[in-house]
Amino acid sequence: MQLHIADNMEELSTSVANWLVQYIGQVLEKQDRFTIALSGGSTPKKLHELLITEAYRDKIDWSKLHIFWGDERYVPIDNELSNAKMAYDTLLNHVPVPAEQIHIMRTDLEPEASAAAYESILHAYFDNTPTTFDLVLLGMGDDGHTLSLFPGKTEVIHEQQRWATSLWLESQNMYRITLTAPVVNKSAAVAFLAAGANKAVVLKEVITGAHQPDVYPSQVIRPEKGHLMWFVDKAAAGGISE
Numbered sequence: 001m002q003l004h005i006a007d008n009m010e011e012l013s014t015s016v017a018n019w020l021v022q023y024i025g026q027v028l029e030k031q032d033r034f035t036i037a038l039s040g041g042s043t044p045k046k047l048h049e050l051l052i053t054e055a056y057r058d059k060i061d062w063s064k065l066h067i068f069w070g071d072e073r074y075v076p077i078d079n080e081l082s083n084a085k086m087a088y089d090t091l092l093n094h095v096p097v098p099a100e101q102i103h104i105m106r107t108d109l110e111p112e113a114s115a116a117a118y119e120s121i122l123h124a125y126f127d128n129t130p131t132t133f134d135l136v137l138l139g140m141g142d143d144g145h146t147l148s149l150f151p152g153k154t155e156v157i158h159e160q161q162r163w164a165t166s167l168w169l170e171s172q173n174m175y176r177i178t179l180t181a182p183v184v185n186k187s188a189a190v191a192f193l194a195a196g197a198n199k200a201v202v203l204k205e206v207i208t209g210a211h212q213p214d215v216y217p218s219q220v221i222r223p224e225k226g227h228l229m230w231f232v233d234k235a236a237a238g239g240i241s242e
């Protein structure tokens with residue numbers, strides 16, 4: 001595991017963007033596509049906004065990117081809560097990724113049908129490859145959740161077979177569609193982005209504490225062969241560096 005600690009949110013976004021440009025370039029020297037799963041949240045949003053600036057935009061061969069999502073709220077795509085909408089607004093509407101290479105988690109199907117449809121796409125991409133995604137970008141909630149693996153959602157946290165599933169989240173009164181640990185843990189790289197003092201206590205538990213994935217679901221993300229990186233700011237890392 002690699003831990004990168006930035007001074008603040010700006011530096012955090014810059015270090016992820018720099019690393020991303022270099023990593024995408026390196027992967028595309030060996031293969032003709034780069035598969036990435038995006039996440040929701042304010043930290044990825046900042047990253048997207050940076051990637052479309054002049055400094056970064058032309059350093060990525062967007063035509064070779066294949067875009068997926070880590071999870072989605074079961075709301076229409078034009079709803080402000082939609083993770084897909086956020087990614088389109090802040091990134092995808094501004095860069096030339098071919099539309100057929102962008103795979104949203106559909107919310108015009110029933111939740112379980114949507115998860116099954118997503119699994120089919122994932123299997124078509126990854127059944128014959130040694131790893132799944134080239135990169136999964138993840139956030140971590142203040143409660144230690146990642147993807148839609150929320151504390152106490154035991155069945156989803158410990159899923160062993162399915163690559164995507166749906167779940168009802170009482171606390172938010174909505175369904176969600178999410179990737180599961182088995183597909184994420186087969187990826188070539190996973191990068192968590194976490195910023196802010198609100199995450200300090202939980203981040204310390206997730207990274208240095210005992211393995212309690214029902215309490216801190218982010219702990220189930222442990223790539224089997226791939227790299228695990230944490231890009232955090234000082235505020236979030238407070239509990240670790242103290």
Ligand SMILES: O=C(O)[C@H](O)[C@@H](O)[C@H](O)[C@H](O)COP(=O)(O)O
Pocket residue numbers: 039040041042043044071073083138139140141142145146147193194195
């Ligand atoms: O779908 C969601 O409920 C959110 O997108 C959520 O999972 C988010 O990724 C984390 O809470 C981290 O968010 P921040 O980057 O804003 O801290």
